[in-house]
Amino acid sequence: MLYRLSTMAVLLTASLFASPTRAESNSTLLAEKLKTSLNQMVQKVQQAENPETKRTILSDYLTKMETGLKEIQAKPSINAQDKQTLAALEEKFQKHLSILEGTEGNDAVVDGDLDAFAGSVQQSMEQAGFSGGGFYISTGALIIIILLLIIIF
Amino acid sequence: MTLFGKSGIVYALATAGAFFLLMGCAYSPGSDSQDKPAARQPYEGKQPLFQLIYVIHGDASYSYHDPQGRRHYADQEAIAQAIEVAHAGLNAEIFIFHQKPARTRFFFPVKNGILFHFRFGEKVREETYLRYANGTSLGSEVALYRTYSASAPVRILLYFGHEIPERDGRGYSASYPSRNFSLAEFTRGLQEFALTGNDASGSEKPFALLTLSSCKGGSPVTLGALGAFTDYILASPGDLHLSYMDTRAFMGIFPDPKLPFGKAETRSLASEMARNSFDKLKEATQTEITVGLWEDGRERVEFLHHPPRFGPSQFSEADTGTYRRSPKSPTKPTTIK
Numbered sequence: 001m002l003y004r005l006s007t008m009a010v011l012l013t014a015s016l017f018a019s020p021t022r023a024e025s026n027s028t029l030l031a032e033k034l035k036t037s038l039n040q041m042v043q044k045v046q047q048a049e050n051p052e053t054k055r056t057i058l059s060d061y062l063t064k065m066e067t068g069l070k071e072i073q074a075k076p077s078i079n080a081q082d083k084q085t086l087a088a089l090e091e092k093f094q095k096h097l098s099i100l101e102g103t104e105g106n107d108a109v110v111d112g113d114l115d116a117f118a119g120s121v122q123q124s125m126e127q128a129g130f131s132g133g134g135f136y137i138s139t140g141a142l143i144i145i146i147l148l149l150i151i152i153f
Numbered sequence: 154m155t156l157f158g159k160s161g162i163v164y165a166l167a168t169a170g171a172f173f174l175l176m177g178c179a180y181s182p183g184s185d186s187q188d189k190p191a192a193r194q195p196y197e198g199k200q201p202l203f204q205l206i207y208v209i210h211g212d213a214s215y216s217y218h219d220p221q222g223r224r225h226y227a228d229q230e231a232i233a234q235a236i237e238v239a240h241a242g243l244n245a246e247i248f249i250f251h252q253k254p255a256r257t258r259f260f261f262p263v264k265n266g267i268l269f270h271f272r273f274g275e276k277v278r279e280e281t282y283l284r285y286a287n288g289t290s291l292g293s294e295v296a297l298y299r300t301y302s303a304s305a306p307v308r309i310l311l312y313f314g315h316e317i318p319e320r321d322g323r324g325y326s327a328s329y330p331s332r333n334f335s336l337a338e339f340t341r342g343l344q345e346f347a348l349t350g351n352d353a354s355g356s357e358k359p360f361a362l363l364t365l366s367s368c369k370g371g372s373p374v375t376l377g378a379l380g381a382f383t384d385y386i387l388a389s390p391g392d393l394h395l396s397y398m399d400t401r402a403f404m405g406i407f408p409d410p411k412l413p414f415g416k417a418e419t420r421s422l423a424s425e426m427a428r429n430s431f432d433k434l435k436e437a438t439q440t441e442i443t444v445g446l447w448e449d450g451r452e453r454v455e456f457l458h459h460p461p462r463f464g465p466s467q468f469s470e471a472d473t474g475t476y477r478r479s480p481k482s483p484t485k486p487t488t489i490k
Contacts, residue, residue: 025327028254031214039218099464106464113463119220120439120463126217127368127394127440 026142038122045118051111062097068148082141203245204305207235210314212254212326217395227395231313239271241404247271250294255328291342309362316368361419366398371445380450391443398430431457
Protein backbone atom coordinates (compact mmCIF):
# COMPACT_ATOMS: atom_id res chain seq x y z
CA MET A 1 0.00 0.00 0.00
CA LEU A 2 2.77 2.36 0.95
CA TYR A 3 4.57 1.53 -2.31
CA ARG A 4 1.50 2.53 -4.26
CA LEU A 5 1.02 5.71 -2.28
CA SER A 6 4.62 6.71 -2.80
CA THR A 7 4.35 5.94 -6.51
CA MET A 8 1.24 8.05 -6.80
CA ALA A 9 2.90 10.90 -4.96
CA VAL A 10 5.87 10.79 -7.30
CA LEU A 11 3.62 10.58 -10.35
CA LEU A 12 1.56 13.50 -9.20
CA THR A 13 4.66 15.60 -8.64
CA ALA A 14 6.07 14.47 -11.97
CA SER A 15 2.92 15.39 -13.83
CA LEU A 16 3.02 18.87 -12.35
CA PHE A 17 6.50 19.40 -13.71
CA ALA A 18 6.11 17.47 -16.94
CA SER A 19 3.08 19.33 -18.29
CA PRO A 20 4.07 22.43 -20.20
CA THR A 21 2.83 25.40 -18.25
CA ARG A 22 1.94 28.76 -19.62
CA ALA A 23 2.07 31.72 -17.31
CA GLU A 24 -0.73 33.96 -18.45
CA SER A 25 0.57 37.52 -18.33
CA ASN A 26 -1.37 40.11 -16.38
CA SER A 27 -2.03 42.22 -19.45
CA THR A 28 -3.43 39.28 -21.42
CA LEU A 29 -5.53 38.14 -18.50
CA LEU A 30 -6.95 41.61 -17.99
CA ALA A 31 -7.63 42.08 -21.69
CA GLU A 32 -9.47 38.76 -21.86
CA LYS A 33 -11.56 39.57 -18.77
CA LEU A 34 -12.50 42.97 -20.18
CA LYS A 35 -13.34 41.47 -23.56
CA THR A 36 -15.60 38.96 -21.85
CA SER A 37 -17.34 41.69 -19.85
CA LEU A 38 -17.80 43.79 -23.01
CA ASN A 39 -19.31 40.83 -24.79
CA GLN A 40 -21.72 40.23 -21.93
CA MET A 41 -22.75 43.87 -22.07
CA VAL A 42 -23.34 43.68 -25.84
CA GLN A 43 -25.45 40.55 -25.48
CA LYS A 44 -27.53 42.20 -22.75
CA VAL A 45 -28.10 45.25 -24.93
CA GLN A 46 -29.14 43.12 -27.89
CA GLN A 47 -31.54 41.10 -25.75
CA ALA A 48 -33.11 44.11 -24.04
CA GLU A 49 -36.64 44.72 -25.23
CA ASN A 50 -36.78 48.48 -25.43
CA PRO A 51 -34.41 51.36 -26.15
CA GLU A 52 -34.63 52.72 -22.61
CA THR A 53 -33.31 49.48 -21.17
CA LYS A 54 -30.61 49.25 -23.85
CA ARG A 55 -29.49 52.79 -23.14
CA THR A 56 -29.43 52.15 -19.41
CA ILE A 57 -27.29 49.02 -19.80
CA LEU A 58 -24.83 50.86 -22.01
CA SER A 59 -24.70 53.95 -19.86
CA ASP A 60 -24.32 51.97 -16.63
CA TYR A 61 -21.51 49.87 -18.05
CA LEU A 62 -19.55 52.76 -19.49
CA THR A 63 -20.07 54.95 -16.42
CA LYS A 64 -19.07 52.20 -13.99
CA MET A 65 -15.98 51.38 -16.00
CA GLU A 66 -14.97 55.01 -16.27
CA THR A 67 -15.55 55.91 -12.63
CA GLY A 68 -14.21 52.57 -11.41
CA LEU A 69 -10.98 52.99 -13.33
CA LYS A 70 -10.66 56.53 -12.00
CA GLU A 71 -11.13 55.36 -8.42
CA ILE A 72 -8.59 52.58 -8.83
CA GLN A 73 -6.01 55.09 -10.03
CA ALA A 74 -6.46 57.07 -6.81
CA LYS A 75 -5.50 54.10 -4.63
CA PRO A 76 -2.03 54.44 -3.09
CA SER A 77 -1.12 50.84 -3.94
CA ILE A 78 -1.31 51.55 -7.68
CA ASN A 79 2.05 52.33 -9.20
CA ALA A 80 2.77 54.97 -11.83
CA GLN A 81 2.87 52.50 -14.72
CA ASP A 82 -0.49 51.00 -13.77
CA LYS A 83 -1.93 54.50 -13.43
CA GLN A 84 -0.85 55.29 -16.98
CA THR A 85 -2.48 52.15 -18.34
CA LEU A 86 -5.66 52.68 -16.34
CA ALA A 87 -5.88 56.34 -17.37
CA ALA A 88 -5.67 55.34 -21.04
CA LEU A 89 -8.45 52.80 -20.54
CA GLU A 90 -10.56 55.29 -18.62
CA GLU A 91 -10.22 57.82 -21.44
CA LYS A 92 -11.46 55.28 -23.99
CA PHE A 93 -14.55 54.46 -21.93
CA GLN A 94 -15.17 58.16 -21.33
CA LYS A 95 -15.08 58.85 -25.09
CA HIS A 96 -17.64 56.14 -25.77
CA LEU A 97 -19.87 57.52 -23.01
CA SER A 98 -19.71 61.02 -24.51
CA ILE A 99 -20.75 59.61 -27.89
CA LEU A 100 -23.68 57.73 -26.32
CA GLU A 101 -24.86 60.82 -24.48
CA GLY A 102 -24.12 63.27 -27.28
CA THR A 103 -21.74 65.43 -25.28
CA GLU A 104 -18.38 66.97 -26.22
CA GLY A 105 -19.56 67.84 -29.71
CA ASN A 106 -20.82 64.35 -30.59
CA ASP A 107 -24.25 63.55 -31.97
CA ALA A 108 -26.16 61.41 -29.47
CA VAL A 109 -26.82 57.82 -30.51
CA VAL A 110 -30.43 57.45 -31.62
CA ASP A 111 -32.62 54.68 -30.21
CA GLY A 112 -32.54 52.56 -33.35
CA ASP A 113 -28.73 52.47 -33.34
CA LEU A 114 -28.12 51.29 -29.78
CA ASP A 115 -27.39 47.66 -30.69
CA ALA A 116 -24.96 48.80 -33.38
CA PHE A 117 -23.36 51.26 -30.98
CA ALA A 118 -22.78 48.52 -28.40
CA GLY A 119 -21.08 46.46 -31.11
CA SER A 120 -19.02 49.44 -32.12
CA VAL A 121 -17.78 49.97 -28.55
CA GLN A 122 -16.84 46.30 -28.39
CA GLN A 123 -14.96 46.33 -31.69
CA SER A 124 -13.19 49.55 -30.87
CA MET A 125 -11.97 48.25 -27.51
CA GLU A 126 -11.05 44.83 -28.88
CA GLN A 127 -9.00 46.12 -31.78
CA ALA A 128 -6.98 48.76 -30.02
CA GLY A 129 -8.20 49.19 -26.49
CA PHE A 130 -5.88 46.76 -24.79
CA SER A 131 -3.23 46.13 -27.37
CA GLY A 132 0.13 47.29 -28.52
CA GLY A 133 3.40 47.70 -26.70
CA GLY A 134 3.49 49.30 -23.33
CA PHE A 135 0.27 47.78 -22.02
CA TYR A 136 1.48 46.84 -18.58
CA ILE A 137 -0.48 45.99 -15.50
CA SER A 138 0.63 44.67 -12.13
CA THR A 139 -0.97 41.79 -10.32
CA GLY A 140 -2.30 44.09 -7.60
CA ALA A 141 -4.06 46.36 -10.07
CA LEU A 142 -5.32 43.36 -12.00
CA ILE A 143 -7.04 41.96 -8.91
CA ILE A 144 -8.74 45.29 -8.20
CA ILE A 145 -9.96 45.60 -11.80
CA ILE A 146 -11.32 42.08 -11.82
CA LEU A 147 -13.17 42.88 -8.59
CA LEU A 148 -14.59 45.93 -10.35
CA LEU A 149 -15.80 43.77 -13.21
CA ILE A 150 -17.39 41.34 -10.76
CA ILE A 151 -19.24 44.23 -9.13
CA ILE A 152 -20.51 45.46 -12.49
CA PHE A 153 -21.82 42.07 -13.55
CA MET B 154 14.56 4.66 3.23
CA THR B 155 13.12 2.72 6.12
CA LEU B 156 9.64 3.93 5.31
CA PHE B 157 9.35 2.59 1.78
CA GLY B 158 12.30 0.32 1.42
CA LYS B 159 14.93 0.46 -1.31
CA SER B 160 12.95 -1.46 -3.88
CA GLY B 161 9.96 0.80 -3.36
CA ILE B 162 11.92 3.90 -4.21
CA VAL B 163 13.47 2.25 -7.25
CA TYR B 164 10.02 1.16 -8.38
CA ALA B 165 8.63 4.65 -7.89
CA LEU B 166 11.50 6.31 -9.75
CA ALA B 167 11.23 3.85 -12.61
CA THR B 168 7.51 4.44 -12.89
CA ALA B 169 8.03 8.20 -12.81
CA GLY B 170 10.65 7.90 -15.52
CA ALA B 171 8.28 5.96 -17.70
CA PHE B 172 5.59 8.50 -16.99
CA PHE B 173 7.89 11.32 -18.11
CA LEU B 174 8.57 9.49 -21.34
CA LEU B 175 4.89 8.95 -21.93
CA MET B 176 4.12 12.59 -21.19
CA GLY B 177 6.76 13.63 -23.67
CA CYS B 178 5.28 11.39 -26.33
CA ALA B 179 1.74 12.41 -25.57
CA TYR B 180 2.46 16.08 -25.85
CA SER B 181 1.95 16.64 -29.51
CA PRO B 182 1.19 20.18 -30.68
CA GLY B 183 3.80 20.96 -33.26
CA SER B 184 5.71 17.88 -32.30
CA ASP B 185 9.15 17.60 -33.79
CA SER B 186 8.18 14.21 -35.14
CA GLN B 187 6.90 16.21 -38.08
CA ASP B 188 10.19 18.00 -38.55
CA LYS B 189 11.66 15.49 -40.95
CA PRO B 190 12.26 17.15 -44.29
CA ALA B 191 9.72 15.92 -46.75
CA ALA B 192 10.55 14.66 -50.18
CA ARG B 193 11.74 17.47 -52.37
CA GLN B 194 10.79 15.94 -55.69
CA PRO B 195 8.41 18.70 -56.78
CA TYR B 196 11.07 21.27 -55.98
CA GLU B 197 14.08 19.83 -57.85
CA GLY B 198 15.08 21.82 -60.87
CA LYS B 199 12.24 24.22 -60.46
CA GLN B 200 12.26 27.71 -59.08
CA PRO B 201 9.29 29.28 -57.30
CA LEU B 202 8.13 32.61 -58.70
CA PHE B 203 6.81 33.93 -55.38
CA GLN B 204 8.15 33.68 -51.90
CA LEU B 205 5.79 34.71 -49.11
CA ILE B 206 6.87 35.04 -45.50
CA TYR B 207 3.96 35.24 -43.06
CA VAL B 208 4.90 36.24 -39.50
CA ILE B 209 1.87 35.90 -37.24
CA HIS B 210 2.18 37.10 -33.66
CA GLY B 211 0.05 35.22 -31.18
CA ASP B 212 1.65 36.12 -27.87
CA ALA B 213 -0.89 38.66 -26.56
CA SER B 214 -4.65 39.02 -26.33
CA TYR B 215 -5.90 38.35 -29.85
CA SER B 216 -9.46 37.34 -29.16
CA TYR B 217 -12.42 39.25 -30.53
CA HIS B 218 -16.17 38.65 -30.76
CA ASP B 219 -18.50 38.65 -33.72
CA PRO B 220 -21.98 40.25 -33.57
CA GLN B 221 -23.42 36.92 -32.38
CA GLY B 222 -21.08 36.97 -29.39
CA ARG B 223 -18.86 34.15 -30.60
CA ARG B 224 -15.22 34.40 -29.64
CA HIS B 225 -12.59 34.32 -32.39
CA TYR B 226 -8.82 34.22 -32.16
CA ALA B 227 -7.22 36.51 -34.70
CA ASP B 228 -3.87 34.74 -34.86
CA GLN B 229 -5.44 31.34 -35.45
CA GLU B 230 -7.65 32.74 -38.18
CA ALA B 231 -4.64 34.41 -39.80
CA ILE B 232 -2.81 31.07 -39.75
CA ALA B 233 -5.80 29.37 -41.38
CA GLN B 234 -5.92 32.00 -44.10
CA ALA B 235 -2.18 31.79 -44.73
CA ILE B 236 -2.39 28.01 -45.03
CA GLU B 237 -5.27 28.39 -47.50
CA VAL B 238 -3.08 30.69 -49.58
CA ALA B 239 -0.13 28.33 -49.24
CA HIS B 240 -2.09 25.36 -50.58
CA ALA B 241 -2.94 27.41 -53.66
CA GLY B 242 0.66 28.52 -54.21
CA LEU B 243 1.60 26.13 -56.99
CA ASN B 244 4.44 28.43 -58.08
CA ALA B 245 5.36 29.70 -54.63
CA GLU B 246 7.41 28.96 -51.57
CA ILE B 247 5.61 30.03 -48.42
CA PHE B 248 6.86 30.32 -44.85
CA ILE B 249 4.28 30.73 -42.12
CA PHE B 250 5.67 31.52 -38.66
CA HIS B 251 3.29 31.41 -35.70
CA GLN B 252 4.75 33.09 -32.61
CA LYS B 253 3.03 31.62 -29.58
CA PRO B 254 3.33 32.39 -25.84
CA ALA B 255 6.28 31.07 -23.85
CA ARG B 256 5.78 27.90 -21.83
CA THR B 257 7.98 25.86 -19.58
CA ARG B 258 8.24 22.20 -18.73
CA PHE B 259 10.21 21.14 -15.71
CA PHE B 260 11.53 24.72 -15.52
CA PHE B 261 12.90 24.55 -19.08
CA PRO B 262 11.45 26.56 -21.95
CA VAL B 263 9.33 24.64 -24.41
CA LYS B 264 9.43 25.41 -28.14
CA ASN B 265 6.81 28.06 -28.73
CA GLY B 266 6.98 28.88 -32.41
CA ILE B 267 5.71 26.86 -35.33
CA LEU B 268 6.91 27.04 -38.91
CA PHE B 269 4.66 25.76 -41.67
CA HIS B 270 6.75 25.55 -44.83
CA PHE B 271 5.09 25.06 -48.21
CA ARG B 272 6.55 24.59 -51.66
CA PHE B 273 4.42 24.47 -54.76
CA GLY B 274 1.25 24.04 -52.76
CA GLU B 275 2.52 21.15 -50.66
CA LYS B 276 3.46 21.32 -47.01
CA VAL B 277 7.05 20.14 -46.84
CA ARG B 278 7.75 20.92 -43.23
CA GLU B 279 6.04 21.66 -39.93
CA GLU B 280 8.66 22.46 -37.37
CA THR B 281 8.56 23.81 -33.85
CA TYR B 282 11.20 26.22 -32.66
CA LEU B 283 12.09 28.34 -29.66
CA ARG B 284 11.45 32.03 -30.09
CA TYR B 285 14.19 34.41 -29.00
CA ALA B 286 16.71 31.57 -29.18
CA ASN B 287 19.43 34.01 -30.20
CA GLY B 288 18.04 36.93 -28.25
CA THR B 289 16.52 38.95 -31.09
CA SER B 290 12.83 39.31 -31.86
CA LEU B 291 12.83 37.66 -35.27
CA GLY B 292 16.16 35.85 -35.01
CA SER B 293 14.72 32.34 -34.71
CA GLU B 294 12.45 32.89 -37.69
CA VAL B 295 15.30 34.30 -39.77
CA ALA B 296 17.51 31.30 -38.90
CA LEU B 297 14.88 28.85 -40.15
CA TYR B 298 14.27 30.94 -43.23
CA ARG B 299 17.98 30.94 -44.05
CA THR B 300 18.13 27.19 -43.61
CA TYR B 301 15.25 26.32 -45.92
CA SER B 302 14.77 29.25 -48.27
CA ALA B 303 15.08 29.10 -52.04
CA SER B 304 15.42 32.14 -54.25
CA ALA B 305 12.35 33.60 -55.86
CA PRO B 306 11.92 36.70 -58.03
CA VAL B 307 9.09 38.12 -55.94
CA ARG B 308 9.65 38.15 -52.18
CA ILE B 309 6.82 39.41 -49.96
CA LEU B 310 6.62 39.65 -46.16
CA LEU B 311 3.31 39.81 -44.32
CA TYR B 312 3.15 40.67 -40.62
CA PHE B 313 0.04 40.08 -38.50
CA GLY B 314 -0.10 41.43 -34.97
CA HIS B 315 -0.87 44.39 -32.77
CA GLU B 316 0.52 47.82 -33.52
CA ILE B 317 4.30 47.75 -33.70
CA PRO B 318 5.36 50.45 -31.24
CA GLU B 319 7.47 53.21 -32.71
CA ARG B 320 9.60 53.36 -29.55
CA ASP B 321 9.46 51.30 -26.38
CA GLY B 322 7.91 47.95 -27.19
CA ARG B 323 8.55 46.05 -23.97
CA GLY B 324 5.57 43.87 -23.19
CA TYR B 325 4.56 43.51 -26.84
CA SER B 326 4.92 39.78 -26.43
CA ALA B 327 2.94 39.17 -23.27
CA SER B 328 4.97 36.16 -22.16
CA TYR B 329 8.26 38.02 -22.66
CA PRO B 330 7.50 41.21 -20.70
CA SER B 331 11.09 42.41 -20.58
CA ARG B 332 11.76 41.86 -24.28
CA ASN B 333 11.46 44.82 -26.57
CA PHE B 334 9.66 44.61 -29.89
CA SER B 335 9.53 48.03 -31.47
CA LEU B 336 9.87 49.40 -34.97
CA ALA B 337 13.66 49.25 -34.61
CA GLU B 338 13.49 45.53 -33.75
CA PHE B 339 11.15 44.84 -36.64
CA THR B 340 13.42 46.75 -39.01
CA ARG B 341 16.39 44.73 -37.76
CA GLY B 342 14.43 41.57 -38.47
CA LEU B 343 13.71 42.73 -42.00
CA GLN B 344 17.41 43.43 -42.49
CA GLU B 345 18.22 39.90 -41.37
CA PHE B 346 15.63 38.41 -43.70
CA ALA B 347 17.05 40.59 -46.48
CA LEU B 348 20.59 39.38 -45.83
CA THR B 349 19.52 35.99 -47.09
CA GLY B 350 20.41 36.25 -50.73
CA ASN B 351 17.64 36.34 -53.25
CA ASP B 352 19.54 35.96 -56.49
CA ALA B 353 16.41 35.57 -58.50
CA SER B 354 15.02 38.96 -57.54
CA GLY B 355 15.05 41.59 -60.23
CA SER B 356 14.24 44.33 -57.74
CA GLU B 357 16.78 46.56 -56.08
CA LYS B 358 14.98 46.17 -52.79
CA PRO B 359 14.76 42.97 -50.75
CA PHE B 360 10.97 42.87 -50.77
CA ALA B 361 8.45 43.59 -53.49
CA LEU B 362 5.68 44.12 -50.94
CA LEU B 363 5.40 44.44 -47.21
CA THR B 364 1.95 43.95 -45.69
CA LEU B 365 1.41 45.12 -42.13
CA SER B 366 -1.83 43.74 -40.80
CA SER B 367 -1.77 45.75 -37.60
CA CYS B 368 -2.99 49.02 -36.18
CA LYS B 369 -1.13 52.11 -37.43
CA GLY B 370 1.24 50.23 -39.75
CA GLY B 371 0.81 53.12 -42.18
CA SER B 372 1.97 55.83 -39.79
CA PRO B 373 4.50 58.26 -41.30
CA VAL B 374 7.26 57.06 -38.95
CA THR B 375 6.66 53.39 -39.79
CA LEU B 376 6.47 54.05 -43.52
CA GLY B 377 9.66 56.08 -43.34
CA ALA B 378 11.50 53.32 -41.53
CA LEU B 379 10.39 50.53 -43.84
CA GLY B 380 10.41 52.22 -47.23
CA ALA B 381 14.02 51.30 -47.90
CA PHE B 382 13.22 47.60 -47.77
CA THR B 383 10.29 47.30 -50.11
CA ASP B 384 8.74 48.61 -53.28
CA TYR B 385 5.26 48.76 -51.74
CA ILE B 386 3.77 48.83 -48.25
CA LEU B 387 0.17 47.82 -47.64
CA ALA B 388 -1.01 48.94 -44.21
CA SER B 389 -3.57 50.82 -42.19
CA PRO B 390 -2.64 54.27 -40.90
CA GLY B 391 -5.34 53.98 -38.24
CA ASP B 392 -6.71 51.19 -36.10
CA LEU B 393 -7.31 47.88 -37.81
CA HIS B 394 -9.84 45.38 -36.58
CA LEU B 395 -8.50 42.00 -35.51
CA SER B 396 -10.22 40.31 -38.44
CA TYR B 397 -7.16 41.63 -40.26
CA MET B 398 -6.17 42.13 -43.90
CA ASP B 399 -7.36 39.67 -46.51
CA THR B 400 -4.37 38.27 -48.39
CA ARG B 401 -6.25 35.74 -50.50
CA ALA B 402 -5.71 37.87 -53.63
CA PHE B 403 -2.58 35.75 -54.10
CA MET B 404 -4.83 32.84 -54.91
CA GLY B 405 -6.09 34.73 -57.94
CA ILE B 406 -2.64 35.37 -59.40
CA PHE B 407 -0.91 32.09 -58.58
CA PRO B 408 -2.49 30.12 -61.45
CA ASP B 409 -1.64 32.56 -64.22
CA PRO B 410 0.71 35.39 -63.19
CA LYS B 411 1.68 38.04 -65.68
CA LEU B 412 5.37 37.66 -66.49
CA PRO B 413 7.75 39.19 -65.83
CA PHE B 414 6.16 40.00 -62.48
CA GLY B 415 7.53 43.50 -61.88
CA LYS B 416 6.54 46.57 -59.92
CA ALA B 417 3.39 47.24 -61.90
CA GLU B 418 2.14 43.73 -61.26
CA THR B 419 3.00 43.95 -57.56
CA ARG B 420 1.13 47.21 -57.33
CA SER B 421 -1.89 45.71 -59.03
CA LEU B 422 -1.82 42.71 -56.68
CA ALA B 423 -1.44 44.93 -53.60
CA SER B 424 -4.28 47.17 -54.77
CA GLU B 425 -6.55 44.18 -55.08
CA MET B 426 -5.51 43.00 -51.64
CA ALA B 427 -6.24 46.48 -50.25
CA ARG B 428 -9.70 46.53 -51.77
CA ASN B 429 -10.53 42.99 -50.64
CA SER B 430 -9.39 43.80 -47.11
CA PHE B 431 -11.35 47.01 -47.08
CA ASP B 432 -14.53 45.30 -48.28
CA LYS B 433 -14.15 42.49 -45.74
CA LEU B 434 -13.55 44.90 -42.88
CA LYS B 435 -16.42 47.16 -43.93
CA GLU B 436 -18.79 44.25 -43.90
CA ALA B 437 -17.79 43.06 -40.46
CA THR B 438 -16.93 46.18 -38.47
CA GLN B 439 -18.46 49.48 -37.48
CA THR B 440 -15.26 51.19 -36.52
CA GLU B 441 -13.23 53.45 -38.79
CA ILE B 442 -11.43 51.64 -41.59
CA THR B 443 -8.37 52.87 -43.43
CA VAL B 444 -6.30 50.81 -45.82
CA GLY B 445 -3.46 52.37 -47.78
CA LEU B 446 -0.80 51.43 -50.27
CA TRP B 447 2.47 53.31 -50.49
CA GLU B 448 5.30 53.14 -53.00
CA ASP B 449 8.78 53.25 -51.46
CA GLY B 450 7.15 54.22 -48.15
CA ARG B 451 6.57 57.73 -49.47
CA GLU B 452 4.08 58.07 -52.28
CA ARG B 453 0.54 57.07 -51.41
CA VAL B 454 -0.89 55.26 -54.40
CA GLU B 455 -4.11 54.01 -52.83
CA PHE B 456 -6.14 55.04 -49.84
CA LEU B 457 -9.47 53.54 -48.86
CA HIS B 458 -11.33 55.14 -46.01
CA HIS B 459 -14.63 54.48 -44.33
CA PRO B 460 -15.55 56.71 -41.39
CA PRO B 461 -16.67 55.27 -38.07
CA ARG B 462 -20.40 54.83 -37.71
CA PHE B 463 -20.29 56.56 -34.33
CA GLY B 464 -18.08 59.37 -33.12
CA PRO B 465 -15.44 61.43 -34.84
CA SER B 466 -12.96 60.23 -37.42
CA GLN B 467 -9.30 59.88 -36.52
CA PHE B 468 -8.50 61.48 -39.84
CA SER B 469 -8.98 65.02 -41.06
CA GLU B 470 -9.92 66.07 -44.57
CA ALA B 471 -6.24 66.73 -45.19
CA ASP B 472 -5.39 63.15 -44.23
CA THR B 473 -7.96 61.59 -46.45
CA GLY B 474 -7.47 63.95 -49.35
CA THR B 475 -10.72 64.44 -51.21
CA TYR B 476 -12.68 61.95 -49.14
CA ARG B 477 -16.40 62.39 -49.62
CA ARG B 478 -19.29 60.10 -48.91
CA SER B 479 -21.09 59.37 -52.15
CA PRO B 480 -24.83 60.14 -51.79
CA LYS B 481 -25.77 57.48 -54.31
CA SER B 482 -23.66 54.76 -52.82
CA PRO B 483 -23.09 55.56 -49.18
CA THR B 484 -20.92 52.55 -48.54
CA LYS B 485 -18.77 52.92 -51.63
CA PRO B 486 -15.15 53.47 -50.64
CA THR B 487 -13.36 56.53 -51.83
CA THR B 488 -10.19 55.76 -53.70
CA ILE B 489 -7.63 58.48 -53.86
CA LYS B 490 -4.83 58.04 -56.31
